[in-house]
Amino acid sequence: MSAPSEPAITVDHVSKRFRRYMVKNQSVKSALFKRSRGTYEENWVLDDVSLDIPTGSTYGLIGSNGSGKSTLLKCMARILKPDKGSITVNGRLSALIELGAGFHPELSGRENVYLNGAVLGLKRREIDQRFDEIVSFAGRQVSEAIDQPIKTYSSGMYVRLGFSIAVNVEPEVLLVDEVLAVGDEEFQRRCHQRFEELSSSGRTVVIVSHALSTVAAMCDQVAWLERGKLSHVGNPQQVVDSYLTRLDFGNAAGAGGPASPARALPDVRITDITLDGVGRPLDHTTTELGEQVALVRSGQSVRLRMGYETDQAVPTPVFALAIHTLDGTLAANPSTLATAMPEKVDGTGVVELEVPSLMLVPGAYTLGAAILDAGGEHAIDKKLRLVRFEVAGADPGEVRGIVALNGRWGGSLLGGSGSGSGSGPGPGAGPAR
Amino acid sequence: MATIAEYVEARELAKALTLREIRGQYKGSILGWLWSLLNPLTTVLVFSFLFAVLRAPAPVGDPSGLKFYALYFFTGLVPWNFFSATVSGSAGSLVNQGSLISKVYFPRAIVVVSKLGAVGFTSLMEMTVAVVLLLIAGNMVLPWLPVIVLLLVLQSCLALGIGLILSVANVYFRDVGHFVGILLQMAFYSAPIVYPIGLVEQKLGADRLWIYRLNPLVDLIEAYHHVLDDQRWPSFGWLAYVAAWAVASLGLGVLMFNRFEPRLAEEL
Numbered sequence: 001m002s003a004p005s006e007p008a009i010t011v012d013h014v015s016k017r018f019r020r021y022m023v024k025n026q027s028v029k030s031a032l033f034k035r036s037r038g039t040y041e042e043n044w045v046l047d048d049v050s051l052d053i054p055t056g057s058t059y060g061l062i063g064s065n066g067s068g069k070s071t072l073l074k075c076m077a078r079i080l081k082p083d084k085g086s087i088t089v090n091g092r093l094s095a096l097i098e099l100g101a102g103f104h105p106e107l108s109g110r111e112n113v114y115l116n117g118a119v120l121g122l123k124r125r126e127i128d129q130r131f132d133e134i135v136s137f138a139g140r141q142v143s144e145a146i147d148q149p150i151k152t153y154s155s156g157m158y159v160r161l162g163f164s165i166a167v168n169v170e171p172e173v174l175l176v177d178e179v180l181a182v183g184d185e186e187f188q189r190r191c192h193q194r195f196e197e198l199s200s201s202g203r204t205v206v207i208v209s210h211a212l213s214t215v216a217a218m219c220d221q222v223a224w225l226e227r228g229k230l231s232h233v234g235n236p237q238q239v240v241d242s243y244l245t246r247l248d249f250g251n252a253a254g255a256g257g258p259a260s261p262a263r264a265l266p267d268v269r270i271t272d273i274t275l276d277g278v279g280r281p282l283d284h285t286t287t288e289l290g291e292q293v294a295l296v297r298s299g300q301s302v303r304l305r306m307g308y309e310t311d312q313a314v315p316t317p318v319f320a321l322a323i324h325t326l327d328g329t330l331a332a333n334p335s336t337l338a339t340a341m342p343e344k345v346d347g348t349g350v351v352e353l354e355v356p357s358l359m360l361v362p363g364a365y366t367l368g369a370a371i372l373d374a375g376g377e378h379a380i381d382k383k384l385r386l387v388r389f390e391v392a393g394a395d396p397g398e399v400r401g402i403v404a405l406n407g408r409w410g411g412s413l414l415g416g417s418g419s420g421s422g423s424g425p426g427p428g429a430g431p432a433r
Numbered sequence: 434m435a436t437i438a439e440y441v442e443a444r445e446l447a448k449a450l451t452l453r454e455i456r457g458q459y460k461g462s463i464l465g466w467l468w469s470l471l472n473p474l475t476t477v478l479v480f481s482f483l484f485a486v487l488r489a490p491a492p493v494g495d496p497s498g499l500k501f502y503a504l505y506f507f508t509g510l511v512p513w514n515f516f517s518a519t520v521s522g523s524a525g526s527l528v529n530q531g532s533l534i535s536k537v538y539f540p541r542a543i544v545v546v547s548k549l550g551a552v553g554f555t556s557l558m559e560m561t562v563a564v565v566l567l568l569i570a571g572n573m574v575l576p577w578l579p580v581i582v583l584l585l586v587l588q589s590c591l592a593l594g595i596g597l598i599l600s601v602a603n604v605y606f607r608d609v610g611h612f613v614g615i616l617l618q619m620a621f622y623s624a625p626i627v628y629p630i631g632l633v634e635q636k637l638g639a640d641r642l643w644i645y646r647l648n649p650l651v652d653l654i655e656a657y658h659h660v661l662d663d664q665r666w667p668s669f670g671w672l673a674y675v676a677a678w679a680v681a682s683l684g685l686g687v688l689m690f691n692r693f694e695p696r697l698a699e700e701l
Contacts, residue, residue: 018699079535081696097537104453107453107456107460118450123445
């Protein structure tokens with residue numbers, strides 16, 4: 001990297017207000033008679049946000065829905081104008097807020113490449129130079145149909161072409177909103193590669209995303225927005241972790257609220273969720289944020305327990321537990337749906353699940369629980385990601401994925417039960433597909 | 434507010450959006466852009482028939498001596514269509530391009546300008562047909578073409594200014610689009626397109642004709658008739674009056690557009 005220069009983007013005390021119309025008068029008549037354009041309430045979507053995005057960095061913006069991260073991105077892209085404060089951008093900027101912006105369904109793929117390129121700020125000559133690369137990046141399916149009207153494209157082809165144009169714009173500053181999760185895995189892999197190429201060639205990339213593991217892995221810095229305010233800025237893993245911790249508390253506090261309020265469901269509440277070792281107590285470890293959390297050895301025997309209380313007798317609820325990885329992937333979700341349960345549940349009590357061997361790869365996980373109605377369709381109470389715990393590995397050769405098989409290696413090389421020929425049915429030696 | 438430099442920067446986009454409009458319009462139809470010619474020609478046919486039934490005398494070109502109602506009508510209809518399609522198309526343009534505006538930044542007036550461009554393209558083709566027909570009828574209009582270009586530019590400014598104002602107004606009040614349709618229908622009969630200006634002069638009297646001519650569309654259309662049908666110079670005094678309207682309209686349009694431009698993305 002060159003010497004610290006001017007930041008690529010300077011966000012200086014930016015505030016943005018949205019009007020939410022209760023009644024919106026979009027006809028002249030109502031505006032004349034009521035002397036207003038409708039009643040609305042104002043809320044500040046961004047509230048005094050300041051940050052510097054260093055040139056050449058990959059920068060992540062995270063936050064829950066409605067936190068203002070997309071609004072901030074749109075302000076950076078100049079689509080929206082801040083009500084207070086200012087944003088300075090150094091260098092040519094391109095924003096990927098929607099793929100294929102301006103695509104015309106009746107026009108051919110070729111014509112749309114030129115159109116979308118112009119929308120993204122490319123000159124015709126520049127598109128000429130990149131045309132072949134754009135089309136080949138979009139894949140064989142698209143390149144074969146490049147002269148067909150774009151309305152005949154599958155949604156996958158449409159998105160691939162849009163993305164392909166966007167990443168070939170090669171701006172100095174690229175803003176990306178949530179579009180990483182497109183296409184099949186092969187295409188996603190190429191997208192990531194492309195982003196890495198961009199950032200390693202000194203471009204600044206700003207990403208708004210919910211895919212926290214991606215953000216943590218790709219970004220040099222992450223800013224976390226909460227209700228329009230800047231909450232944390234800094235090291236990606238730390239910010240993502242503290243964000244997830246907050247998310248858990250947020251869920252715990254608001255539990256019961258979002259669980260289908262309109263339905264008159266019987267009232268059962270989760271009182272607590274715990275995790276214990278069977279036979280011997282669990283160790284503890286300290287997270288980056290200084291929290292004490294349980295440490296489980298991969299393959300250790302554990303007992304998961306949830307407490308409940310009811311106001312009146314409830315007919316056969318279903319109890320469920322959920323283990324999530326930190327990026328939100330559901331790792332396990334056992335329930336009592338198929339287990340014989342008493343006809344009704346009343347008062348307070350405890351439900352336990354004994355797990356003979358917790359087969360998770362090393363990493364951080366969260367434990368949550370839910371109580372569902374008799375059919376298991378509607379949640380009565382739900383507390384996801386309430387307890388955080390870590391898993392330490394038994395086998396350093398098994399650290400990726402979610403499940404730890406904890407198996408034993410054998411075969412001829414290891415003096416195990418192999419046939420001795422060296423080409424036994426070991427891993428990877430099956431017939432070619 | 435977008436700067437002039439940004440508009441210069443965005444000229445490629447203006448071109449691309451204009452082409453999108455032109456190409457997209459008749460994609461998938463067999464006759465393609467021929468439709469854009471069949472439409473005015475049908476109107477001419479209908480009105481010629483009506484004129485013949487009413488036994489109204491066709492206006493006589495002075496000094497050209499051209500006496501052909503359908504041609505007279507057509508030379509007025511082409512610039513009228515240009516004006517009317519630009520104004521009504523611009524009015525809905527920002528709303529129609531809402532998804533683009535809320536997703537990408539570019540100087541917003543490009544949308545209105547490209548509408549003008551696309552309509553202008555169709556009008557140029559219609560004008561070419563008009564010129565060919567006039568040549569066949571014996572009017573040597575080719576030396577007058579520079580004047581026609583000048584008139585088209587003048588008219589573009591007038592229509593663009595009005596279009597800029599209406600496009601923004603339509604974002605805030607969606608009735609504007611419908612209202613414009615009605616106004617344009619009235620405006621069509623307010624100018625000497627279907628009838629010659631002489632008819633109004635007869636009714637109103639020569640000394641009170643100026644009241645009729647306060648409508649800038651009257652002398653704009655009349656200028657086309659003078660140049661193409663009569664083959665003489667239009668009234669420069671009244672043309673200056675039209676030009677003043679064009680400048681005022683464009684000035685007001687730019688002013689108003691710039692004022693509301695920053696909030697367009699959230700209002701759409």
